[in-house]
Amino acid sequence: xxxxxxxxxxxxxxxxxxxxxxxxxxxxxxxxxxxxxxxxxxxxxxxxxxxxxxxxxxxxxxxxxxxxxxxxxxxxxxxxxxxxxxxxxxxxxxxxxxxxxxxxxxxxxxxxxxxxxxxxxxxxxxxxxxxxxxxxxxxxxxxxxxxxxxxxxxxxxxxxxxxxxxxxxxxxxxxxxxxxxxxxxxxxxxxxxxxxxxxxxxxxxxxxxxxxxxxxxxxxxxx
Amino acid sequence: xxxxxxxxxxxxxxxxxxxxxxxxxxxxxxxxxxxxxxxxxxxxxxxxxxxxxxxxxxxxxxxxxxxxxxxxxxxxxxxxxxxxxxxxxxxxxxxxxxxxxxxxxxxxxxxxxxxxxxxxxxxxxxxxxxxxxxxxxxxxxxxxxxxxxxxxxxxxxxxxxxxxxxxxxxxxxxxxxxxxxxxxxxxxxxxxxxxxxxxxxxxxxxxxxxxxxxxxxxxxxxx
Numbered sequence: 001x002x003x004x005x006x007x008x009x010x011x012x013x014x015x016x017x018x019x020x021x022x023x024x025x026x027x028x029x030x031x032x033x034x035x036x037x038x039x040x041x042x043x044x045x046x047x048x049x050x051x052x053x054x055x056x057x058x059x060x061x062x063x064x065x066x067x068x069x070x071x072x073x074x075x076x077x078x079x080x081x082x083x084x085x086x087x088x089x090x091x092x093x094x095x096x097x098x099x100x101x102x103x104x105x106x107x108x109x110x111x112x113x114x115x116x117x118x119x120x121x122x123x124x125x126x127x128x129x130x131x132x133x134x135x136x137x138x139x140x141x142x143x144x145x146x147x148x149x150x151x152x153x154x155x156x157x158x159x160x161x162x163x164x165x166x167x168x169x170x171x172x173x174x175x176x177x178x179x180x181x182x183x184x185x186x187x188x189x190x191x192x193x194x195x196x197x198x199x200x201x202x203x204x205x206x207x208x209x210x211x212x213x214x215x216x217x218x219x220x221x222x223x
Numbered sequence: 224x225x226x227x228x229x230x231x232x233x234x235x236x237x238x239x240x241x242x243x244x245x246x247x248x249x250x251x252x253x254x255x256x257x258x259x260x261x262x263x264x265x266x267x268x269x270x271x272x273x274x275x276x277x278x279x280x281x282x283x284x285x286x287x288x289x290x291x292x293x294x295x296x297x298x299x300x301x302x303x304x305x306x307x308x309x310x311x312x313x314x315x316x317x318x319x320x321x322x323x324x325x326x327x328x329x330x331x332x333x334x335x336x337x338x339x340x341x342x343x344x345x346x347x348x349x350x351x352x353x354x355x356x357x358x359x360x361x362x363x364x365x366x367x368x369x370x371x372x373x374x375x376x377x378x379x380x381x382x383x384x385x386x387x388x389x390x391x392x393x394x395x396x397x398x399x400x401x402x403x404x405x406x407x408x409x410x411x412x413x414x415x416x417x418x419x420x421x422x423x424x425x426x427x428x429x430x431x432x433x434x435x436x437x438x439x440x441x442x443x444x445x446x
Binding site for chain 1: 231232257260262264265284287288292296298299310311313316317318319339340342343346347348354355398
């Protein structure tokens with residue numbers, strides 16, 4: 001049962017440091033978003049990670065470019081994270097294959113977006129969902145991103161990819177999914193942002209998410 | 224006939240400043256990439272633009288996230304650029320519609336990637352190319368990105384979108400397309416990166432690209 005906290009907003013580094021320090025141990029890790037890293041510089045990832053080195057740290061830039069450019073972008077933070085998120089839809093040749101090679105060399109993991117949490121994900125991405133899953137298989141990605149807001153996508157990803165691939169599910173909280181929805185569908189980690197980071201008491205909010213996750217699982221995932 | 228220079232690599236600001244200063248007037252504008260802005264901070268866009276204010280400045284972060292996050296990212300540079308590039312792939316509802324609203328409010332333009340220059344673009348994106356074009360139409364995007372390396376995609380984009388939508392074509396030079404290939408297929412701007420920015424004499428290289436573009440067009444685009 002996993003819980004990652006999304007750090008996306010460009011809050012002051014002192015505030016984020018306090019948050020990471022408080023939540024470390026209560027959650028499984030942190031997902032660092034592009035708005036934050038653009039505003040504060042890649043060094044912020046190093047600084048935050050040093051406050052909670054054993055957590056799982058994921059750089060969520062949703063990379064979607066040619067290999068050359070994705071490698072340049074990933075290189076700015078690769079030393080401070082365990083995994084990097086890119087979009088499966090850009091394809092393997094000349095794109096994800098090059099990123100994967102670089103991450104392999106660095107001992108880092110590739111996570112591919114195969115479906116997203118917003119309604120627009122149905123417009124195009126859903127039509128090629130099986131292709132996106134197949135790219136994740138071909139590349140032996142460590143994990144995929146599939147939305148907690150649509151548990152059927154999580155269930156299908158688990159079925160297609162087998163038990164060893166990690167599934168990370170955003171969309172819990174502000175975007176509408178309940179804690180436990182994605183875990184019940186087969187996800188390994190639920191990603192919560194504003195519902196924890198924007199709470200008056202982030203630690204209490206994280207513990208409440210944990211409690212709800214446990215409750216759902218204990219109840220056998222009935223709705 | 225248009226020529227944009229891609230500034231992607233995180234070179235020292237002094238070197239980039241010299242480059243922009245030298246090329247301003249000889250090219251139509253600049254595309255600023257994520258590796259550069261991540262490494263040097265969003266302020267670098269402001270600084271470079273001040274050296275060539277009348278050029279077309281495009282932020283090329285290949286945004287591909289939910290609307291909330293794309294808006295946060297775009298807000299870091301929106302005051303310094305004329306246009307922002309996002310992926311049509313993520314769809315309208317909860318994603319591109321929100322970004323478009325923000326850009327409209329700011330008087331900035333949306334450019335959508337509908338096809339890419341690397342071979343992997345055939346694996347998934349080609350299958351939904353018509354959907355991506357249709358998203359560009361629905362959103363009234365100012366422009367689209369389609370690859371100079373595959374002029375048939377440029378031709379189809381022009382046919383589907385009509386004469387008023389701008390087409391920007393990367394892939395000229397290092398990635399294999401010749402100057403003029405995309406213009407002959409209906410593009411408005413060719414985007415050249417390393418073949419100009421990595422040249423011993425970037426101004427001479429840009430002038431040579433211009434000369435080759437003109438020659439292709441003058442010869443009626445025969446191959």
